[in-house]
Amino acid sequence: MSRQIQTSALKSRVIEVALAHFSEVGIARTNVGDILKDANCSVGSLYHHFGNKEGIAEALFIDGVNQFNASLLAALLPRRTASTGISSIVTFCCDWVTDQSQLAAYLLSREIKLSKSAKQELREMDRALSQSLFDWFVPHVESGTLQQLPTAMYVPLICGPTLEYSRMWLSGRSRKSPSDVSPILAQAAWQSVKKSNNS
Amino acid sequence: MSRQIQTSALKSRVIEVALAHFSEVGIARTNVGDILKDANCSVGSLYHHFGNKEGIAEALFIDGVNQFNASLLAALLPRRTASTGISSIVTFCCDWVTDQSQLAAYLLSREIKLSKSAKQELREMDRALSQSLFDWFVPHVESGTLQQLPTAMYVPLICGPTLEYSRMWLSGRSRKSPSDVSPILAQAAWQSVKKSNNS
DNA sequence: ACAAATACTAGAATTATGTTCTAATCGTGT
């Protein structure tokens, strides 16, 4: 087996194992020894690839965000109307959280203080995503279907309720999964960004 | 000085110092030695009062949530109409986050995996708050001013965008403070829960 | 094909730091 794929297999094994441990007891209480054992990894390898425990947490975080962003765009970009687009964003978020609840809980709980470099990387990913979203939105704003708002407001308005509800569900404070209530959330998102005539 | 107030002074000193350190480098990277030093506290006292490092983090968290909840209710309960009430919730959240940004960042980043007992306590506080909110909402739903929705949906719909925007601002991803954009957020919140006739 | 450089693995040794433990001290109620 080539070194490259052997190595990347090790890295994903570590990340996968780490997610399980982090989810169960939190980052602070999982010890790297357990990760080492469960991922069949030596101390040297782990520190070579990840630097330290936080490095594992960061890699997992960045990985997760990448996955999410890519899938989100794949769900949104094909939509041609404003209302189906908004709806697809909300529905996608709900389904993703419901489906990948462990990873979602990890990402949403941000149990981490990211390093300079990780922040940098995430900033860049965020910028790229924002740009793609922006490009999708512009025509609908120009055609008068969506309200004209400060750029930074669209994501919170559309996704805020969904993410907040997801947090509630993930922490056991509500019964129905996000997928179960996605129609309500999609409708609310639409109401808050569509162009309307009355107050 | 009586023991009681001497002790509670020590506890708040520790909590205050802890917030500063946690905010600067995160919980994982602050060492209790530094807190001890800055709060003029002995190892014995600290472990007597807080149990362990997580105990400090939890006390700070619970303290913050208590403060927030109490002030929120104080802002909401006097309002007599649905629209001013919704608006006061959003505006209050925005102002609180803008004003107490360090504490807000700590609460919103949930850099913690809470212990059983802390979860229990927060659950109870959450239940109490939800009940008060519910009591305020009921008349407005019954009078047909607000939409009839599953109980668990109101908070995410109203506060979700605000909290999400706050996270963005706190992590440096947007310029304008929540207070600066609170009118937009209040308007959107109103749109998403008010009873409307058209689609 | 060989050598040199590089990337990676290994695990023993070290260090850092969170936590425990024993003893002393201080209020408070009797």
Next chain:
DNA sequence: ACACGATTAGAACATAATTCTAGTATTTGT
């Protein structure tokens, strides 16, 4: 005044993260 419980103190300890040195495989350049 006495005794009891709550609190403080900090030295000693234990755990677990990380470093370090050495060794092994893989790729690259000649």
